[in-house]
Amino acid sequence: MKRWLARYWNVLRRPSVHFSLGFLTLGGFIAGIIFWGGFNTALEATNTEQFCIGCHEMYSHPYQELKDTIHYTNRSGVRAVCSDCHVPHEWTHKIARKMEASKEVWGWLFNTIDTPEKFEAKRRTMAEREWRRLKANDSLECRNCHQFDSMDFTLQSARAKQAHSTALVADGTCIDCHKGIAHKLPEMSGVRLR
Template sequence: MKWFINIWRTLTKPAKYLTLGTVSLSAFLMGIIFWGGFNTALEMTNTEEFCISCHSMESMPYKELQETVHWSNHSGVRATCPDCHVPHNWSRKIARKIEASHDMWGWMLQSVNTPEKFEDKRLEMASREWKRFDRDNSLACKNCHNYDSMKWEDMSKLAQKQMKRAAEIDQSCVDCHKGIAHHLPDMGTARAPELIAQVGSGVTSLQTEQIYFTALTKPLFYNDHTDVEAGTLNIATKVKVLETKGKRVKVGIDGWRKKVGAGRVIYYDFGINILSAQLTKDAALEEGVMQVFEEKEDPMTGLIWQRVEAKIWTEKDYLVSDLQPLWDYARETYSTSCSVCHTQPDEKHFDANSWPGMFQGMIAFVNMDQDTQALVQKYLQEHSSTFDKSAHEL
């Protein structure tokens, strides 16, 4: 018993019974043992074996990974779970581990333990990972892939154009390459998934003579069955359903066009460059597609504008009955994304025709997919001083 008492006294009051050198050496050795043990345990959680020890991970995302080029390729380089989902930087790695503790609740509550439950949560989980990749500017991807090391000459001309532009702004890889390692959420599109998750993928039963709004940029067609595109219907554009047939719907698009060339671009209002739709030249000249109601001269430019309605076909999906959720998403995105470098100007600070140039200067410093860019720009234009005069009232 005496030896136990002596050990206890030494541990509780080491400075009284041990020399300074002994205390310092003991503390140093204990620190090494603790730090080594901590890092060993940490690295054990950074293995693929640990990641797939959960059945829901092994049965779904791990099998999906095995179907991709990140698993099997001619170079023999394989990306494992921690390569993509655990940051290499130590401080970020610790933050990620703390964040990942949320996944324990999913395991305990068995919220993704069946394929059906997993699919129900896939969009939520994917959106969370996409946000993290975007926040880190896809650093996990760039640990292996580097813009400066890419062989442009081996790419197609389209790929070169897109990738060189991405390299110029050091764009986040996941902006364009969602679904590169795992299946995309069942949404019918990989574009603007967070937007669609918030506003919905469209009204299931469209009614004729009713007004709807486009939740994404959509292709236009000459009729209900052809695959030949007749133009583009912009996001957040108001349309009236005229006829439905199969998977397509004939819509009326009201607006104004400049009396220049084929007049194929339809704008939201007279003299205002807010895009509603762009038809191909052939579609704009097609008989029965475009109806002209009146003409007006723009006193600012001297151009003649025509009030028109285009009657043309598009797909039934991504037509919503309420515009406000789109504006809410755009407002939130503008507020969070465009305040990274400085305080963003109020929507009413510029007029509708000035906003495109200002906004294009901003998005060079943030990462947005094209649909979200178009939506935010349109939101700023339609909430500008052109329509809201309160910013200039005394």
């Protein structure tokens, strides 16, 4: 083992006979840029709304529902897209796991929410995952755009002003009070709304 390692090290250490050092450095540099660029482009693509809608529009409603809310059109023209509020879920992870179990990955993946009935049946479970996530990170995604510090409470409705000044001290988090801001609420029995 040690001998093998030593030989391997020697190969790595020896200057290349075929290519100049300059060529190798440049080559590595360019390959790095191409790889990094491709990686980032792929990552960015998964953050676009088109990507999410590709799966989420056809039979289910998150997008249609969003269109009727203030986060789609408002007086100031600032839009929230899917990934602003949702970290892209780990679907690659899910695919990888399911690959082991079944070859019908795609069938399985799409079939969980591919009809309005199935979507409704699953809505509460999915919503709960999102609530848990936002609760755990103190509604980080909301706070990327909304900050208590920058809110002019005097411009807010009496209800909002009251809730927000108490939330400030009681450190409640946005999602405790603002469920269903972007989509229809699921069936809510047993959920305590603040």
